[in-house]
Amino acid sequence: MTTDQRSKAAHTPANPNPHSKRVVLAHGGGGQLTDQLVGEIIQPRLANALLDTMDDSAVFDVSAGPLAFSTDSYVVHPIEFPGGDIGRLAVAGTVNDLAVCGALPRFLSLGLILEEGLELDLLRRVIDSIADTAIEAGVQVATGDTKVVARGQADGIYINTAGVGSLHPKADLAIARIQPGDRVLVSGTVADHGLAVMLQREEAFGIESELRSDTAPLNGLIAELLNACGSDLVFLRDPTRGGLAGVIADLAEVSGFHLTVDETKVPLRHQTNYAAEMLGIDPLDVANEGKVVAVVRAEMEHAALEVMRAHPLGKHAESIGEFSNKQDGLCEIITDVGGRRIVQKPYGEELPRIC
């Protein structure tokens, strides 16, 4: 075989139909077809000055000081669900991971792993959703990468986002700063995301529901909390995988103080509770994607609640618990029937791929 013959063989397209409506393996080869996929479907929807250079890295100016850096992969199934999709989740999730650390999220990276056969129309909708959520959160998708794996080696689309942001000047968030008397606030109703996704899966079995995921970027609400509370805002965490139970059990265990939570105060939609009972799941164990748990000094409780409730994403905020000076590191919940139980961090999770 001569060099020219070899060259010609290598240039023969794996899928010769340029009008295919699905992702093909050759879209991931780093050649002309990759340029086409990225240049026609992905880049124009996310267009900004950084991404438009199409370099291997984005370069932007930062000021001196602490920078926060976070990452999350998203494998949610189904790809689209009531109230969101994997694209909205991938932006909001990483924005929220930065925000709960006291950072002001600025730039995201976007890593796509696509399965051969994925409908290009679905990909367009997901990228549109990424673009919309990035605008909502005030962040830019600065750099990206796209890989394609063969049919059966992924399940439609997996997304990784990483994010960077500078720290809010007033942020002084650390679980070690928790003191007896501190209050625990939650920004709204729990378990909506996980149950909306689970019910969407059950729809095949004829179960219909009006439940919607709460997926949303919380950096706006959190910045207002930091502005108002300063260092009286002690700690923040978003109750995603592991749910509210995972967060409150961790707060007690790591701080070393006893935490009492009043279950009747935990905001919970009627239909979410109904869905949880039907599926035999404790809503406290279920993932949220648009809620934050805040620990504040007692004297800041009402001001913090007011700030949350004044924000569209915090209308149903409640104060649900209080740390005591008992140093047993346990979280005790007072149930709706007046009983008491110790909250344990969930062991595993029955239902995977909720985020």
Add this chain to the structure above:
Amino acid sequence: MTTDQRSKAAHTPANPNPHSKRVVLAHGGGGQLTDQLVGEIIQPRLANALLDTMDDSAVFDVSAGPLAFSTDSYVVHPIEFPGGDIGRLAVAGTVNDLAVCGALPRFLSLGLILEEGLELDLLRRVIDSIADTAIEAGVQVATGDTKVVARGQADGIYINTAGVGSLHPKADLAIARIQPGDRVLVSGTVADHGLAVMLQREEAFGIESELRSDTAPLNGLIAELLNACGSDLVFLRDPTRGGLAGVIADLAEVSGFHLTVDETKVPLRHQTNYAAEMLGIDPLDVANEGKVVAVVRAEMEHAALEVMRAHPLGKHAESIGEFSNKQDGLCEIITDVGGRRIVQKPYGEELPRIC
């Protein structure tokens, strides 16, 4: 169902055997089993002050100025191959993407997507490899995330890394700075990675080979080039997917100048060439993971080659081409038999999941 019953049901482990030697779905639930997987297998191997906080984000200080940010997902199959594995690739690949933009890589994020059933011993080896390569490159894995998908919904392990680094003070790299007379250098033998991976796959068919992937972090070599050449180093790119052909075709097209490359100068191992002929593939189209293409001013050609050849990863560096003032944007290759052909960027790629 009472609250307590619901709670108990949710706490029942999905896989009750704590001595399982494989990844189970519940490892991805965000509960105690996730803590165990991350705390016992992942975090200790990568231990550093940033990762040890186990917060949602890593926070580190940066100085004012330009910051580079890059991401890549890795889906290589098989997970381990001669000369490397997906872990070494995931560190080197993103380090190299930063370095070719003139950045000094500092911190990486690590997103793992694991398939249910993955052997924990294999996971340990991959994480060890990530740790070793991070030390070799002088970077820290600062933050991470682990997801688990059901058997058949991934293929063992997919990894995303994102990276940040400050710009080298002497870096002034832009394809638009290319001028007639500039020389094109490559830091060593081409096509070793892609062909080592392909032959590893063929081993099932009884084909054995001593070919090894070149996967390596190039930030050390590139920093030395920048120190020595300053702004006479015009542009850098790592010839990964799309191979050397993809890079040289792009250089000509985007710069707008004619680029002539002498094929006999392109470093190529005998056994790599043999493997490429056997598989009917042009080695110029094949992915490299430890090579860099550098464009330098003509007067810097010899100094740059000396710097490359003095580095363990650049021993076989060669000057392979030169830009002329013909403004046709084409890359022409002079073949080993004295013929001439225009190099085209590969269309797709016959063999997916090479990186």
